[in-house]
Amino acid sequence: MIKYHPSKQLMQKHIMGELPVGLSVAIAAHIELCDACSKEFDLLEAKQANETFNASVDDSDSHEFESMMDDIVQLTMFDEVVAHEPEVFEYQDKRVRLPRAIAALKLGSFMNAGKVSRARFELDEGPLRSSLLHIKPGGEIPEHTHTGFELTLILDGTFEDESGQYVPGDFIMLDGRHNHTPKTKDGCLCFTLVDNALHFNKGLSKLLNPIGKLIY
Known part of the structure; x- marks a missing residue:
């Protein structure tokens, strides 16, 4: 739900x-x-x-x-109905029907880092970055907070963090007041939007903070 x-x-x-x-x-x-x-x-x-x-x-x-x-x-009206063909995204041997607003966007190439893959949508949004994020089964994003805001919309699968589990359709907005460690047992696919770099809090992932602005 x-x-x-x-x-x-x-x-x-x-x-x-x-x-x-x-x-x-x-x-x-x-x-x-x-x-x-x-x-x-x-x-x-x-x-x-x-x-x-x-x-x-x-x-x-x-x-x-x-x-x-x-x-x-006075516009010429057409009564021909054109059937909508849903866009299907394939991942983890699954076929996921994308919402129309997302399917209409042009997607770039995926970049992989362990069990996390991300592809940016080709939108001219200034500092905003819209992406399709795929986390493989057993994947985890190290604990982090946000130097701006982070929006995550779950499209398929589930993930969980310190606040609970999220399911397809959940619309989660976080900012610098939040620390979390997203992880997924069975894998998930998400639409994400950020306006600044993540800030990692623990372990080797902290080494990414100095260049975070370049890779968010």
Whole structure:
């Protein structure tokens, strides 16, 4: 059962187009996976549409709006329905159907480090990095905190840390207040978004901290 969800504030910003691409992609993907958030999103979207179309406007805005609506109704409409072909990602001898918002993105090549593999999506997001993360069975990411924020959306499999276990659809946002050691028994596939390097706390992984900004 999905336990972690984006806030209403984030979903509202998603509706208004006020979020970075990677974060909007994660929210759209979560909504596709989560029935509860899908219903909540529909309500928020309907409310926003009602407020927008019923807002009072001055004469110039009214004329511009009417002109826009005239252009829309004159568009040529097509009634041909094109079936959506779900994008399937193969890993660990499994075939996983990706949410449409993620499947639409162009993915780079995977880089491997032990049991952890990561491929970045080719998005121009400044300091943000959107990736597809695969951790093989028995894999673990050393204990770390965050110099920025880290969003993880579980797409397949499960992983756990000091706070519990996460399942497909869970939308987990962490920042510098959190320390954790993600690990998975059977393997998992995740969409991740970070805006700065991780900071490792223990062992040899601490050697990565000086170059963390170059590899996050």
